[in-house]
Amino acid sequence: MDDETLKKFAYVNISSYRVKTMKALKDDVKTPTNIAKEAGILPNHISKVLRELKESGIAECINEEARKGRLYRLTDVGEEIVDKLD
Numbered sequence: 001m002d003d004e005t006l007k008k009f010a011y012v013n014i015s016s017y018r019v020k021t022m023k024a025l026k027d028d029v030k031t032p033t034n035i036a037k038e039a040g041i042l043p044n045h046i047s048k049v050l051r052e053l054k055e056s057g058i059a060e061c062i063n064e065e066a067r068k069g070r071l072y073r074l075t076d077v078g079e080e081i082v083d084k085l086d
Helices: 003-013 016-025 032-039 043-055 076-084
Strands: 059-061 072-074
Touching: 003 016, 003 076, 016 032, 016 043, 016 059, 016 072, 016 076, 032 043, 043 059, 072 076
Parallel strands: none
Antiparallel strands: 059 072
16 A cells, blocks of 8 residues: 555544445445445435545545436545455
């Protein structure tokens, strides 16, 4: 893992919500509602977590133009990080 990826790993690891969200997204594409259910996070919190992960280049939205039913997945960096999480 390079230094930049390690910094992102630390950023994810300090927030249980980010960790749970990443684990819910591992190897899959999901809507915020599905992520919230699987991660056990209230839906009103999930959009903030997803925005943070997106801004960090860890997750991405693959249908940004959709108002409802947006789909999120981990980037390559995100997949590398989630593999290292406990």
